[in-house]
Structure formats: C-alpha cells, structure tokens
Amino acid sequence: MESFSAEARHRYDALVGVASETVVGLDFDGTLSPIVADPTRAVIHPEGPAVLAAVAARVRAVALVTGRPARQVVALGRLDEVADALPTGARLLVRGQYGHEHWDSTSREFTSPAVPAGLAAFAEELPGLLAAEDAADAYVEDKGLALAVHTRRLDEPAVAFARLAPRLADAAERHGLGLEPGKYVLEVRAPGMDKGRALRDVVAATDAGGVLFAGDDLGDLEAFQAARTLRAQGLxxxxxxxGSTEGEAQQALAEVTDIVVPGPEGVLALLRGFAESAGRAASLA
Structure with missing residues (x-):
C-alpha cells in the first residue's frame, strides 16, 4: 500500500467500508494471467484461485469481465475450483466476449448469443487482407463470437499491428462488425457491447454499493470510464x-485509474490485502 497516493488511499479505505456491497470487476489477460505468445496457454497466476475465493467471501460479487469466451476463461482461470471453495452466498461471475456470454458459480451454466451476422463473410476475406499487408503468418484466434488477429508472433509486431488496424477496421465496418484493439491484437466482433456496459449491468444486477475494477489494456477503458461515472454519482x-511495458495502453489507463500495480502479481497482492482489510473491518463492526 506504500505506493498509494493520499487520494487513492482514501478511496481504498472508503471501499473497505462497503466491502460487503462491492463488486470487484477484473479483466483476465494481463490482470489475472500473464501475457503470453499463445493465448490458449494464458492460465491464471498460481495464486489466483485462492485470492479470488478469499475476495469473493468478503464482497457482493467478483466478476471477470473479459474479451475471452466464457468457457475458455472458466477453464484457464480454474473457476470451477474457485466456485467449489466459495462459502454459501458468495458469487463469482463471468462476463465473456465483452459481456455477450455469461457464467456464474451457482448454476455453472453458460449462456451465449448467436454468432454475429457478417462474421463468416469477414472470416472468408481475412486471409487475403493479411496477405496483402505481409502478415499472413499472424495468429488468428477463433473466439466463436469474434475473430482476433494477433501480431505478437510476427517479426515486427508493432509495425504489423499499425498496418493491419485500418484495413481490418474498414472490413469490419463493411460487414457490420466492430474492431477492438489490444496489445498486439485486433479483435473483430459484434458491436453494441463493451466492458463498460458489462460492468454497469453487473453493478445493477447485484445492487452494488461500491466498485473495484482492475484491467490492463485498451479494451478495459470503457469499464474504467463506467466506474468513473458511477463514482461521480456517489458510488x-x-x-x-x-502495469505492463507493452504499447501505449499503460499510459492511457494510468490517466484514468487510481493506482498502477506491477502486473498480475501486483493485482493479486492488492486483492489479497483488500480481503484482509475487509475481514478486519467486519470483525470490528
């Protein structure tokens, strides 16, 4: 907690005071798991499941708000294991694919909408777009409701990302889809949903009286902005x-957040401390 500014410390303490009413929203990649070259191997930090269970026992709900498919994040995050460890009444939620897909620790059921119109046509066009920009070897991740083009494995990932961004944005628009940029990844998906809306929906559904949100990438900006709006309304x-050293995301996020911590280990340390502080406050109440 030494790195907290006085203002951030005040906000932390205020949130501890309403911990039992708080929703803790968390991104997955770069927040609970390290960024790796193969996104299918981005498993949760070894200490993650225990920390999530400890936090969920003290708050209204823990919600993983992620661009990943819900089934994938449940597996990579060992969330069934976390759910088994939760006390009665604790809630763990997943809002996958930017909020399109749902899972919760009570029912263990997944819900997902239909594949967006236009995605199949975009998929047919994509190999030609990549070849035209000398990025045929980019890794394409099929996420069911979206296609994510990763440039991380290419020789010059930043250069390839910059070349592809406008081409993919144009193609996405023509097919009625949206483009979500991230750290060396460009994701084409259905419009109309983002992490900000997903976070607001969770807050409303749980009647939350406080919000903690942690993220690491540009796709998290909407969630941070949604939380800042809730702050302005008195929450x-x-x-x-x-924190990360990749791209411009950290600078953009640092401008709208209260504290920067060193990657997943820093996030988990903060969450562990929050759960402990909430426990002490509850014992004194």
Missing part, C-alpha cells in the same frame, strides 16, 4: 491498472 470506487 465508492477504486480503479487499478495492471
């Missing part, structure tokens, strides 16, 4: 940037 909030 206690704490906004946490999971």
């Amino acid at each position: 206690p909030t704490l906004l946490v940037c999971s």
